[in-house]
Amino acid sequence: MEISGAFLAVILEAVLSFFLIKKENSKKNIFLILYIVTVILDLLCEYFIFNLGNRSTFLIDQYPSSFRLVKGPLLFLVGRHLLKYNFNWKNYFHFLPFFVVFICNIIVVFIGSESQSFHRFYLWIFKIYPFYWLGYLAVTLTEQIRHRNKENAFQKLFIQFLCFVMTLLVAYLICGYGRLVDRELLRIIYTFSFFVQFIFLIRLTQIDKPLPVVNLINNDINANKVTETLQEHKKNRKYKSSVLSKDYIANTNNRLIELLKNKKIYTKEDLSMDDISSMIHISKNHLSQCISEGLETTFYDLINKYRIEEFIAQINQNPDQQISELYYQCGFRSKATFYKYFKQETGINPNDYRRKILREKEFHHDY
Structure with a gap:
């Protein structure tokens, strides 16, 4: 399959993921939604440049999209939000590199730059970008593992997602710099890997969905009573084969x-x-x-x-x-x-x- 087909397939999947996540309408998902939007914009830019360059990947390498610089900060902020850190104005500094490179993008792509040194500087930014991306992933993953809560299913899946993206990036760097795989084939494989990322993201937004509650209007049941019943049912199910006596439990707790x-x-x-x-x-x-x-x-x-x-x-x-x-x-x-x-x-x-x-x-x- 050619690169343009891969772009279109992943963009379509990204748009679908965006609406599935947005449907949840939860504040904690805002950074995940923005991550999806960033991926869509990044792929659209590459698709536009690809078609502008007579369907050659050469121009994509000469005029890379600046949107990819937002992905690291967004996942970092997902992690901070998960660990209950306060969001303040200092967090916006994480997006400063994107704005700087975005201006460079505008100059190079739309206005044009006669300066060879400026264009080299612009391309140099994207040569170090994979390590910038890897750095954010490493910091976010380390922080999540350090403050890991085994009972938090969202965090467990988020750590798995970070591990997948980091493994993918390291494999891409090894294959790219080691010239182990044809560059265009490698780009197609990497583009299709976003399908797996979107599956992770959709699952992340659905993992904490509340249990369905009975209609309290038609039933004379108190909401707190429903919650207590569900908790009691969960506890009884967990320890349904219990052989511990009440005296043993009381004695253990006293000790x-x-x-x-x-x-x-x-x-x-x-x-x-x-x-x-x-x-x-x-x-x-x-x-x-x-x-x-x-x-x-x-x-x-x-x-x-x-x-x-x-x-x-x-x-x-x-x-x-x-x-x-x-x-x-x-x-x-x-x-x-x-x-x-x-x-x-x-x-x-x-x-x-x-x-x-x-x-x-x-x-x-x-x-």
Whole structure:
């Protein structure tokens, strides 16, 4: 199949993916939607230049599209959004290289450039582009793996998507620079690989779709009751073959709570369920079941609850401490995770809480 056919097929698939993702109408999908739009614009530019150059790929290499410089920042921001980092004006700096190269694109393609050195500079940017793209993928993937939550299906699939794109890019670089595959065939294969990317992206936007809820208008059922019933059904299904007695569960949880309170093992940042199960000499599965059935929570929620309590106790004693240093001492590795659990427990963010403590301290000092 010739390159123009590959372009048209992938562009059509990209447009279809765009509408499928857009249909979900979720804020978290905005960067994925923009990623799809970027791919469409990039392919349309290449298709336009390909036809302008009498259906030769030579002009594509001489006038590459600047839109591809947006792909790395967009996936990076998907990862930041997933880890609950705040989006602020500094994030727009990630798009600065695109705007610079886009202006160069306009000058070279539409206005024309008589300067040979300027054109060489323009092409040099795209020679280092694969490493720019690879850098963003590596940083995003590393950050996701460092703050990995095994219970987050979206993050798991997002990591797989990043691994696929990175593997594809490395293979393309090896084949391209090593001249292992004909350049035009390599371009066709790489173009068709976007089909797999779009499958990943569509799955990512559908992975957190809520369970269908019964019609509450026609049924005298409370929404909270429905949620509780679904959760209970899920728990019963997970532990339907349970042989643990209530006394065993209660005894295990008492030993666990005693260990957490007296030893403060939750301050260990890489604390795992394996660590605790070996300390109290039970299997990991039994420990998970005891926490779920007896305490009605998850292991990580329980540990982070104790870390928040430790942080509050420390900040109450000395509100002048640095928040970033203190939450790390309490066992948190991620700022996003700390802020999430702190607000969940207290209803306010840590900075507001500290200001409140300082005001109360000043008030008591005055009186």
